[in-house]
Amino acid sequence: MGIKIALAGNPNCGKTSLFNILTGSNQYVGNWPGVTVEKKEGTLKGHDDVIIQDLPGIYSLSPYSPEEVVTRRYLVTEHPDAILNIIDGTNIERNLYLTTQLIELGHPVVVAVNMIDLVRKNGDTIDLQKLSKALGCTCLEISALKSLGCQEAAEKAVELARNHTHGEMPHVFNGSVEHALAHIEESIEGKVPQNYLRWYAIKLFERDQRVRGELKLDSDLISHLEKHIVDCETEMDDDAESIIADQRYTYIGNVIDRAVVKKAPKYSLTLSDKIDRIVTHRILALPIFAGIMFLMYAIAMGSFPFSIGTICTDWANDVLFGQWIPNLLGGLLTSLHVSPWLYGLVMDGILAGVGSVLGFVPQILVLSFLLSILEDVGYMSRVAFIMDRILRKFGLSGKSIIPMLVATGCGVPGILASRTIEQDRDRKITVMTTGFIPCGAKMPIIGLFAGAVFGNSPLVATSAFFIGVGAVVISGVILKKFKALAGKPAPFVMELPTYHLPSARNVLRSTGERGWDFVKRALTIVLLSSMVLWFLQSYGFENGVFQAVQDNNTSLLADLGKAIAWLYYPLGWMGDMAWKATVATFTGLIAKEQVVMTFGTLYHYAGELSEEGSEIWAMIAADFGPVRAYSFMIFNLLCAPCFAAIGAIRREMNSGNWTLATIGYMCGFAYAISLIVYQIGGLFTGEASFGVLTVIAVAVLAGLVYLVVRKNRYADEPVKIGV
Amino acid sequence: MKTLKDAKIGQTVTVIKLHGEGAVRRRIMDMGITKRVEIFVRKVAPLGDPIEINVRGYELSLRKADAEMIEIA
Structure with a gap:
């Protein structure tokens, strides 16, 4: 019979490092059912029968956040054989708050006091014997960063699990509180598993709605319990939740007085505080943030001599997927004498599609690497701290700035x-x-129209950037008023963890995970869609016979484009360019840079097209007036992102409906803006004439303005937690 | 009523009572802000909100709207 050990602890206490050390590469990553909380488990090194279940980093077993709820549910319903509780030795007081709650669950508990090297460096001492005695469970010291004591702590947990060794529960509560708890225990005895008796008693005392619902107590019993609670509240002159939290912290304070000696005086500046004096300085904070972001962007996406990401991506696109693999694969296919259609499918369909996406992997890896470092060091919470004020207004959080900035390179790691x-x-x-x-892949689209229609004006790219940012801001304001997303701003009560050196193991693992995720998507969704698109592009009806077509204008894709091009008529896509623009928009779903390439094929340009397609500028200019070109550009910048990004949205939303809602919203918003630009802008240039569509465009504009300025009817509703 | 929102930077204050309800209040308590605890107000974010405090030996940031729920002496 295997053993299950639950790994629990606060955020930023080194839990991820410990988990990685204990399980090595034997990890399985998934999601907890119904929520976007990551679920990780793995087998303990050297013990094939021991499973380590990594629980979300939480501060308490309160019933409010999804992380807390899944952790509670796991601990109470899955019956782990032991709990390995990792705590940050440099921040022991608040960390023990969770520990006291874990002990109350009645499972064997081992407390691993992490960052013991830092504790010693600070000149502090933690008396583990006194701590163990006070808490009634084994306390060991470890350093996850230096891999000290970790295996021993896990072995101890395994030993306790095998022997079912429970310590004596500490006496956290006293006076009338303990009295009330004992009464509640008596009343529910037999109705709950014996080892959870204390846990359930405390939760009932706190009037925890989830536990009340779960136990289905009859109303007589509830009113009987309520009397005990109210008596206690009257005596203590406080509410039940506060009484429990208060006595818990009081108890911890006493334990710490006995077991911990701190060298530095209270509120003195630690090294971390000194760094923060500069990094979150009133005046310097924003420039420093801008500088770090610029540097990160420059290294991953820029075009400087030190831009490793771009150098590798260029090499991958031009050499690896531009010459080596096509030559190798082309030679192989030729020597195998495969039929022309298979050759076309592999070379023009799969390789072109998958290659163009895989070419981004180096940039993604470099970006993920730098991001992981910033995360691991503790800078991300500082970013949230300095940016929160602005972003809150748009229904976003201080931390939303990072995805947005990363998305200027590529939307996938951004999301x-x-x-x-x-x-x-x-x-x-x-x-x-x-x-x-x-994102980077949309730049060629901007370049194409800036060059073909707007005389290479730099204003086009600048305006595209502002349209993107404007779309984010306006959408944030619109979306936060919808019922599903409305409610009071979530509490922003955030720890600013002590800065510490990044752990190479964590950074490399997290970089690898993100990179692999991207590759997986390229090999699945992009592969499949490239094949479908290649088929649609290469086959069609010529002279009434279904066959492979040379001329793209007679392909199935062209037929499809022609069949639905009317949808875009209100956006000014009319005449012969309409279906071409429609087809290009669809191929843009594979990867946005495909838009330019598609125009190349549709305008019968046979040679190698430059990135911004300067060879076809004249033909584009003949077909697209300025407003029409702008309408097309905006639609393609704002509508559904590429398949890779849609996959990322699906993964982060962890829900098909939310993914559909996102794509639907983006397309609808793009359509509305393009419509307004063409119909109203076109009036001034003469490209559009006044008519029904003008009226509709004005109505849509009015509708958008209404959605932005309308009152938030759900502003005061508490935020729902989807568990 | 004096709240944490009114405290000046560099001040050390003592909590008397927590107002408000539900998730936010519980979160604040879970983070160690309970009756009688001492809070040191470290700084204000560059744009004037949120604030950074030191409580129970660690650094915590919270919005002024949340700080308003914390009554101090």
Whole structure:
């Protein structure tokens, strides 16, 4: 029979490092049912029968955040054989708050006091024997950063699990509180498993709605319990929840007085505080943030001599996927004498599609690497601290700035970076709007029209950027008023963890995970869609016979484009360019840079097209008036992102409906803006004439303005937690 | 009523009572802000909100709207 050990602890206490050390590469990553909280488990090194279940980092077993709820549910219903509780030795007081709650669950508990090296360096001492005695469980010291004592702590937990060794529960509560708890225990004895008796008694005392619902107590019993609670509240002159929290912290204070000696005087500046004096300085904070972001962007996406990401991506695109693999694969296919259609499918369909996406992997890896470092060091919470004020207004959180900035390079890691936002609503709005930011792959589209229609004016690119940012801001304001996303701003009560050196193990692992995620998507969704698109592009009816077509204008894709081009008529896509623009928009779903390439094929340009397609500028200019070109550009910048990004949205939303809602919203918003630009802008240039569509455009504009300025009817409703 | 929102930077204050209800209040308590605890007000964010405090030996940031729920002496 296998053993299950639950790994629990506060955020920022080194839990991830410990988990990685204990399980090595034997990890399985998934999601807790129904929530976007990551679920990780793995087998303990050297013990194939021991499973370590990594629980979300939480501060308490309160019933409010999704992380807390899944942790509670796991601990109470899955019956782990032991709990390994990791606590930050440099911040022991608040960390023990969770520990006292874990002990009350009645499972064997081992407390691993982490960062013991830092504790010693600070000149502090923690008397583990006294701590163990006070808490009634084994306390060991470890350093996850230096891999000290970790295996021993896990072995101890295994030993306790095998022997079912329970310590004596500490006497956390006293006076009338203990009296009331004992009464409640008596009343529910037999109705709950014996080892959970204390836990359930405390939760009932706190009037925990989830536990009340779960136990289905009859109303007589509830009113009987209520009397005990009210008596106690009257005596203590406080409410039940406060009484429990208060006595818990009082108890911890006494334990610490006995077991911990701190060298530095209270409120003295630690090294971390000294760093923060500069990093979150009133005047310097924003420039420093801008500088760090610029540097990160420059290294990953820029075009400087030190831009490793760009150098590798260029190499991957031009050499690896531009020459080596096509030559190798082409030679192989030729030598195998495969039929022309298979050759076309592999070379023009799969390789072109998957290659163009895989070419981004180096940039993604470099970006993820730098982001992981910033996360691991503790800078991300400082970013949230300095940016929160602005972003809150748009239904976003201080942490939303990171996904947005990363998305200027590529939307996929941008959307994935939203993982660090704890509040469900803030994270959803961030995921829904990050795709609006003009990413690297949209730059060729901007370049094409800027060059072909607007005489290479730099204003086009600048305006595209502001349209992207504007779309984020406006959407944030609109979305936060919808019922599903509305409610009071989630509490922003956030720890600013002590800065510490990044752990190479964590950074590399998290970089690898993000990179692999991207590759997986390229090999699945992009592969499949490239094949479908290649088929639609290469086959069609010529002279009434279905066959492979040379001329793209007779392909199935062209037929499809012609069949639905009318949809875009109100956006000014009319005449012969309409279906071409429609087809280009669809191919843009594979990867946005495909838009330019598609125009190349549709305008029968045979040679190698430059990135911004300067060879076809004249033909584009003949077909697209300025307003029409702008309408097309805006639609393509704002509508559904590429498949890779849609996959990322699906992953972060962890819900098909929310993914559909996001894509639907983005397309609808793009359509509305393009419509307004063409119909109203076109009046001034003469490209559009006054008519029914003008009226509709004005109505849509009015509707948008209404959605932005309308009163938030749900502003005061508490935020719902989707568990 | 004097709240944490009114405290000046560099001040050390003592909590008397927590107002408000539900998730926010519980979160504040879970983070160690309970009756009688001492809070040191470290700084204000560059844009004037949120604030950073030191409580129970660690640094915590919270919005002024949340700080308003914390009554101090």
